[in-house]
Each structure stands twice: as C-alpha cells, then as structure tokens.
Amino acid sequence: MSLLFLQFYSFSSSSHKKSLINRVSSFWHSATESKHNGLLKTSTIMDNEQADDSQVQVGDGCPVKHYESGFCEKSPDLCCVRGTLTFSLRYDFIHRVLMVHVIRASGIPAENSEPYVKLCLLPERRNQYKTRIFKNSSNPECNEMFSFDISYANLSSRMLQFTVYNFVRLTRHGLVGNVILRDLFEKSELSTWTEHTMQIISTPGKDDFGDLLVYLSYSTADRKLYVTVSKAYNLRPMDITGASDPYVKIEQIYQRRRVKVRKTSIKRANLNPVYHECLEFDLPLNEIEGTNLLVRVMDWDRIGHDDLLGCCVIGNNSPMPEGRKQWMDCFRDLTINAICDDSDRQPVGTWYSILDEVPEEFRKVPKAKK
Structure with a gap:
C-alpha cells in the first residue's frame, strides 16, 4: 500500500x-x-472423489462448485456467528455483468424472525440490491438473482458484501450481521457458477x-x-x-x-x-x-x-x-x-x-x- x-x-x-x-x-x-482484513476465509471442501456429489444445477443448468465458509478469526469477544449464508457467483462475459444468486440463509437467531439480505460491491456501494422479506423464518430459502454491471478487470479491486437485516415495523431495521467476500478472483472460478457458504458475522453492541x-x-x-x-x-x-x-x-x-x-x-x-x-x-x-x-x-x-x-x-x-x-x-x-x-x-x-x-x-x- x-x-x-x-x-x-x-x-x-x-x-x-x-x-x-x-x-x-x-x-x-x-x-x-x-x-477490515482477515475476518472471513473461504476454503474448498471438495476433493476429486467428492466433486460429482458436491455439484448442483442452478439457472442455466451449469454445474456449481461448492465452497464452505471458514471461521471468524477474531476472538469471541469481538465477533459472533449469527448463522450462514449460501450464494453462488458467475461472471457473464457477454453482457459484462457479475451474476449473484442468493440461495438461502441458515441458523439465523430466532429473535430475528423477519430477515432479508442487502448486497453491494464495495467500496463504492452505488448499486445496492435487497431480497424480499421472509416472515417467521430462521432458515429462509431466498432463491433470488441479482446482477452488477461491472467490467471483469475491475472486479479485482472490489469486495462483495451481504448484510442481513431483521425487518421491524415502525422503527429502524435491526442488523443481524455481515458476510464479505474478498479476493473475488482467488476464491471464485467466475467462468462457471461457484457456490459459497459463509458465516454471518456480527460485532456485539454494534449497530449499522x-x-x-x-x-x-x-x-x-x-x-x-x-x-x-x-x-x-x-x-x-x-x-x-x-x-x-x-x-x-x-x-x-x-x-x-x-x-x-x-x-x-x-x-x-x-x-x-x-x-x-x-x-x-x-x-x-x-x-x-x-x-x-x-x-x-x-x-x-x-x-x-x-x-x-x-x-x-x-x-x-x-x-x-x-x-x-x-x-x-x-x-x-x-x-x-x-x-x-x-x-x-x-x-x-x-x-x-x-x-x-x-x-x-x-x-x-x-x-x-x-
């Protein structure tokens, strides 16, 4: 730097x-x-013998490689896990867009019974998307697709952020936690659908x-x-x-x-x-x-x-x-x-x-x- x-x-x-x-x-x-560095890691859980079993079909029928989330590297006093988020990525070279498929969230605490997910590309945050609100669900099946208009070369300087909120009527929505995927090139084979499961991390006492x-x-x-x-x-x-x-x-x-x-x-x-x-x-x-x-x-x-x-x-x-x-x-x-x-x-x-x-x-x- x-x-x-x-x-x-x-x-x-x-x-x-x-x-x-x-x-x-x-x-x-x-x-x-x-x-801002080193909060989450994403590691491959596939090996050659498991490759066929760990691939699923999404969207256009292409196989999806699955990556499991790592862990919170900070001490338990500084952060805590509020569930997991599963999503998949692929870059469309024809239309020059990054495609993001928000699949599901799992293990969200019961007090956050109406979750939804916002996503954006850091650091600019100009284009933000959000899923629909899922009522009375700690394990919502989202299955929603979003796309970011961005050149492939510019992806090297971006991070993909997911923020999970709890919908609360008549007041500010509560923050459940964040998922940040850094190093998009290193952790995703963007030429094909790549699935990730990552921890939703929150910092106790911190609102958004x-x-x-x-x-x-x-x-x-x-x-x-x-x-x-x-x-x-x-x-x-x-x-x-x-x-x-x-x-x-x-x-x-x-x-x-x-x-x-x-x-x-x-x-x-x-x-x-x-x-x-x-x-x-x-x-x-x-x-x-x-x-x-x-x-x-x-x-x-x-x-x-x-x-x-x-x-x-x-x-x-x-x-x-x-x-x-x-x-x-x-x-x-x-x-x-x-x-x-x-x-x-x-x-x-x-x-x-x-x-x-x-x-x-x-x-x-x-x-x-x-």
Missing part, C-alpha cells in the same frame, strides 16, 4: 509536521489492515450506523491538540439518490461549555469518505482532564438543516470505552509542568462504531463565555 499523505494546517515547525505525517500514515495502515477512524496527537510545546479525521466507512444513505454528502464536525467541550468548533470538507455522494484532514485545537495542560470532543458525522443539505449520520465522544467523560481509552493513551505520562519531546510521541488512532444519536449529557451544550 502506498504511503498516504495527510492534510495538515498550522504546526509549530516543518520537521514536526513531517514526522507526524509519517507516524499517522504508518498507524493508519496498520489500523486499517486489522479492521458506520465507522469512523480518528487520530489524536498532542504537542506539549504548542499546547495544541491535533485531531486527524482519517476516513469513515459504511455510512447511512440519507438522500433520495441512495447516497450522503458527509462531513465531520468536532466540538471542543470544556467543563460543559463549547469552546471551539472545527469542520472537515464535504465529500459529495460518498458513503465511504476519505478525509485525512487535521483539525487543530488549543488545549492547555491544565484543561486536559475537563475537556471532551463531540465528533459528529453530518450529511450536508443544500436546503434545510444538515442531518446527523452518527457521532462519537472522545474524552474522560465519554460514554464509549474506546473514547476514554484513546484520550488516556494520547496524554499518558503528561503532567502539568511536563514538556516532552514531541518527536517521540506517536499519534493514537481508534476506530469508532458511531452512535445514531448524541448522548444526552452532550446535547445542547452552551457556548463558553469569552
């Missing part, structure tokens, strides 16, 4: 700026790899409002906090076009008073925006303990009020454990009179599963008096 350059504003010196860019870029690479990657870095010489908004992933579509125009707004709150507000640029029609923008906040050492950051991901609207896509809170009073931990890690070993060598301090990066609403204690925070 090539080196990513971040956009920074004012720093105390060019050398400090360059070293911070390199450290954040390195951290972003490792955090992104651990966040998206994720945000944020870095903190503190300069003791300047008494400034640098908040790098790196990227967001899987944001909710808010417009009638099925997209959003997201930007990130950060409020610096000290002793329940709003001190400063900073915003990133707007990324038009993008549910997976990449910012790499650094926002600067004055922060004396004696105000660190009483300061929190309210980070909102907003959908820009030309007319009317901007909509909240999600939020997180960073600081000692954050209701989110990762928000408290990142704040503590950023200011570890600092004292009121300490002036550390900033070149030795590493930026602290954290992925946030953003909340759908602002926590009550951070709503309607008044502006600080000058």
Whole structure:
C-alpha cells in the first residue's frame, strides 16, 4: 500500500509536521489492515472423489462448485456467528455483468424472525440490491438473482458484501450481521457458477450506523491538540439518490461549555469518505482532564438543516470505552509542568462504531463565555 499523505494546517515547525505525517500514515495502515482484513476465509471442501456429489444445477443448468465458509478469526469477544449464508457467483462475459444468486440463509437467531439480505460491491456501494422479506423464518430459502454491471478487470479491486437485516415495523431495521467476500478472483472460478457458504458475522453492541477512524496527537510545546479525521466507512444513505454528502464536525467541550468548533470538507455522494484532514485545537495542560470532543458525522443539505449520520465522544467523560481509552493513551505520562519531546510521541488512532444519536449529557451544550 502506498504511503498516504495527510492534510495538515498550522504546526509549530516543518520537521514536526513531517514526522507526524509519517507516524499517522504508518498507524493508519496498520489500523486499517486489522479492521477490515482477515475476518472471513473461504476454503474448498471438495476433493476429486467428492466433486460429482458436491455439484448442483442452478439457472442455466451449469454445474456449481461448492465452497464452505471458514471461521471468524477474531476472538469471541469481538465477533459472533449469527448463522450462514449460501450464494453462488458467475461472471457473464457477454453482457459484462457479475451474476449473484442468493440461495438461502441458515441458523439465523430466532429473535430475528423477519430477515432479508442487502448486497453491494464495495467500496463504492452505488448499486445496492435487497431480497424480499421472509416472515417467521430462521432458515429462509431466498432463491433470488441479482446482477452488477461491472467490467471483469475491475472486479479485482472490489469486495462483495451481504448484510442481513431483521425487518421491524415502525422503527429502524435491526442488523443481524455481515458476510464479505474478498479476493473475488482467488476464491471464485467466475467462468462457471461457484457456490459459497459463509458465516454471518456480527460485532456485539454494534449497530449499522458506520465507522469512523480518528487520530489524536498532542504537542506539549504548542499546547495544541491535533485531531486527524482519517476516513469513515459504511455510512447511512440519507438522500433520495441512495447516497450522503458527509462531513465531520468536532466540538471542543470544556467543563460543559463549547469552546471551539472545527469542520472537515464535504465529500459529495460518498458513503465511504476519505478525509485525512487535521483539525487543530488549543488545549492547555491544565484543561486536559475537563475537556471532551463531540465528533459528529453530518450529511450536508443544500436546503434545510444538515442531518446527523452518527457521532462519537472522545474524552474522560465519554460514554464509549474506546473514547476514554484513546484520550488516556494520547496524554499518558503528561503532567502539568511536563514538556516532552514531541518527536517521540506517536499519534493514537481508534476506530469508532458511531452512535445514531448524541448522548444526552452532550446535547445542547452552551457556548463558553469569552
């Protein structure tokens, strides 16, 4: 992966700026790899003696090779299996489309009694499809066909994502879990129908409002906090076009008073925006303990009020454990009179599963008096 350059504003010196860019870029690479890679594996369960028995007929009567799902490589505390999804793939070279046959889901928990499946090709998510809703079924037989208009060469940079939801009337539909098929060329013989059975994976306590990657870095010489908004992933579509125009707004709150507000640029029609923008906040050492950051991901609207896509809170009073931990890690070993060598301090990066609403204690925070 090539080196990513971040956009920074004012720093105390060019050398400090360059070293911070390199450290954040390195951290972003490792955090992104651990966040999005290696969750699922697909392994072949056929051998030569079983090949005839494991092939089935689908659609045009062509035999389908079957691949069994792997497992969740994360610890049980970080993810859990919510059933399996069986689907098959084939690329139509004549019409230049990827054909996806959603066959069935199995073992979905009983509390999710009205499941349906949404599917899309990451990272763009422009074309999304969904199956019908299956009432009172933990093992729905879907048998629905979808196609994505995409060139064969472009498939190498795409991932196929299935998201299983539970239909709930009069409220937001519940997330059951996800299936992501990476490396389409390596795991599928796309010239013929290839069947896969993969685990439906969910992360406990996480709903489907998206994720945000944020870095903190503190300069003791300047008494400034640098908040790098790196990227967001899987944001909710808010417009009638099925997209959003997201930007990130950060409020610096000290002793329940709003001190400063900073915003990133707007990324038009993008549910997976990449910012790499650094926002600067004055922060004396004696105000660190009483300061929190309210980070909102907003959908820009030309007319009317901007909509909240999600939020997180960073600081000692954050209701989110990762928000408290990142704040503590950023200011570890600092004292009121300490002036550390900033070149030795590493930026602290954290992925946030953003909340759908602002926590009550951070709503309607008044502006600080000058």
